[in-house]
Amino acid sequence: MPSFATDVPALLLRLDPNPYHHGTLGAARSLGRAGVEVHALVGSRIGAVGRTRFLHRVHTAAPAAGPGGAPTDAELEGALLAASEAIGRPAVLVPLDDRGAIGAARLAPRLAGRYLLPPVAPLLPARLADKAELSAVCARAEVAHPATVLPGSAREAAHAATELGLPAVAKWSRPWLLPPGLRSTALVRSPQEAARLYERTAEAGSALLLQRRLPDAPGADWFFHGYAAEGGRFLVGGAGRKERSWPPRTGLTAVGTWLPCPAVQEAAARLAAALDYRGILDLDFRLDPVTGVHHLVDFNPRPGAQFRLFxxxxxxxxxxxxxxxxxxxxxxxxxxxxxxxxxxxxxxxxSALLGPRAGGHTPAAASRGPVERAWFAADDPLPFAAMAAGWLGRCLARGARPAALRERLRTGSAGTTSGPAASAALPSTAGPAHPAPGPQGSQHTEPTPHTERRNPCTTS
Incomplete structure (x- = not known):
């Protein structure tokens, strides 16, 4: 193990309200096992992560008054200064979500002497996390990016969806500002859906963009994590493939593998150098199976939740x-x-019980390397126990029916279940629904594609 400056503590900054954020746990364990004193500043309750023995102290920010529940710069500065006073000496600041990364970069000059931060341009993380800016960033760095349109009206949104090809991907440019009930990314299947979604722009707090949907294919979703120094030069980094996700195909990594991929690694290096990026980044790519080109679809200016893979x-x-x-x-x-x-x-x-069968890309047990689990660790078992207990309680409270899961286990199927068991296990509807006539005049409700759908057991 390298020699760490164990007299310099670390403060993990997480403003996202998810109480089951395994990336926060991974960061606490990683630094704590290295002998670093680890603190956390959170915007809401710490949840199961707070049970880790590697967290020295949890600091809680006051309720935020900013849009979408985000703290204003003044509120965040006050919380960081209060945490610094409690810590008593300068600390390395590690933001773990977009809100924190954007705020920390903007406040960096005022936090000098209190926190150690990479010398990134103050407005760069906000620009990179804004999905409306990403297309131009990719063009300048000569990195492939799906065709994207930023409509200026509902009519333009309807036209753009048709031109891009249906279904099209709809994204809110600044997802950290979204209110509950709106998903950051959704599929629109008709021009009318695109127009209706555009009309919620004021509610969303940021611009709507429409993007060509790259085809689904086994092994198409890739990511890159790295830490860059001067000139965007990576000191560490690696490419990985998403083997399973939750929700299926569009969600976060449930199972991932570290696999060298020259195309992804070269694109990441080119992008970081063009931006003179400093610090940790997490890039998401999707492979177009028709052209064989990896397209950058997301830039996160902070660690991804699965960073411990690398x-x-x-x-x-x-x-x-x-x-x-x-x-x-x-x-x-x-x-x-x-x-x-x-x-x-x-x-x-x-994902295994309710998602599609894994494709032929999952590495065989004989050829894969060590497996790291996000929650369970023999030297730190309490977070896993707290997560399991809280997660099970959440499932039951939201109406998950064990019969559906037992049926999956009995049949060994990871495909689509039909019948009552399937409907019990599928995500529950949130928000308005549009009735459509069913057989014999019955009414069936289906959520709008841009309204959040949650499985009873989903926590984010």
């Missing part, structure tokens, strides 16, 4: 690399790692 034999990952680099320690050359598998137990279970 851990070498010495335990080095992007969070440890940031602490080493900002405290003046050498970041060693990574040694080994490809083939590792990362499993998020709760979402992997849902």
């Amino acid at each position: 851990t070498d034999r010495s335990g080095l990952d992007v969070v440890r690399a940031q602490h080493l680099h900002l405290t003046g320690r050498a970041v060693p050359e990574p040694r080994g790692g490809p083939g590792r598998v990362f499993v998020v137990e709760n979402y992997a279970l849902l």
Whole structure:
């Protein structure tokens, strides 16, 4: 293991309200196992993550008054300064969501002397996290990006959806501002749906963009995590493939594998160099099976929740690399790692039981490397127990029916279940529904594609 400056603590900043954010747990364990004193500043309750033995103290920010529940810069600065006073010495600041990364970069000049941060341009994280800006960023860096339109009216949205090809992908440009009930990304299947979604722009708090949908294909979803220093040069980094996700095909990584991919790695290096990016980043790519080109679909200026997938034999990952680099320690050359598998137990279970069958890309047990689990760890078992208890209670409270899950286990099927068991296990409807005549005049309700649909067991 590299030699860490254990006299310099770390503050994990997470403003997202998800109480089951396994990326926060991964960061606490990674730095805590290295002997670093780890604090966390959260915008709401810490949840199961707070049970880890590697968190020294949890600091809670006051309720936010900003749009979408986000704190204003003044509120965030006040919370960070209060945490700094409690910590008592400068700390490495590690934002774990877009809100935190954007705010920390803007406030960096005023936090000097209190926190150690990568010297990224103050407005760059906000620009990169804004999905409306990403197309231009990719064009300048010569990185492929799906065709994207930013409509200026409901009529333009309807026309753009038709021109791009239906179904089209609809995204809100600044998802951290969304109110409950609106999904950050959805499929629109008709011009009318695109127009109706555009009419919710004021409610969403940011612009709507429409994007050509790249075809689904096994092994099409890739990601890259890295830590960049001066000139956008990666000190550590790696490409991985999403084997399973929750929700299926469009959600977060439930099972991922570290696999070298020159096309993804070269695109990430080109992008970071063009931006002179400094710090941790998480990039999402989708492979177009027709052209064989990987398209960048998302840029997260902070660690992805599955960052622990990219851990070498010495335990080095992007969070440890940031602490080493900002405290003046050498970041060693990574040694080994490809083939590792990362499993998020709760979402992997849902994906296996209720999602489609895995394609032929899942690595065989004989050829894959070590498996790291997001929640369970022999040296830190309480977070897993708290997650499992809370998650089960949430499932039951939201009406999950064990019969549906038992049927999946009995048949061994990961395909689509039909009949009453399936309807019990599918996501419950949130928001308005549009009735459509069913057989013999019955009424069947289907959620609008842009209204949030939640499985009873889903926590984010």
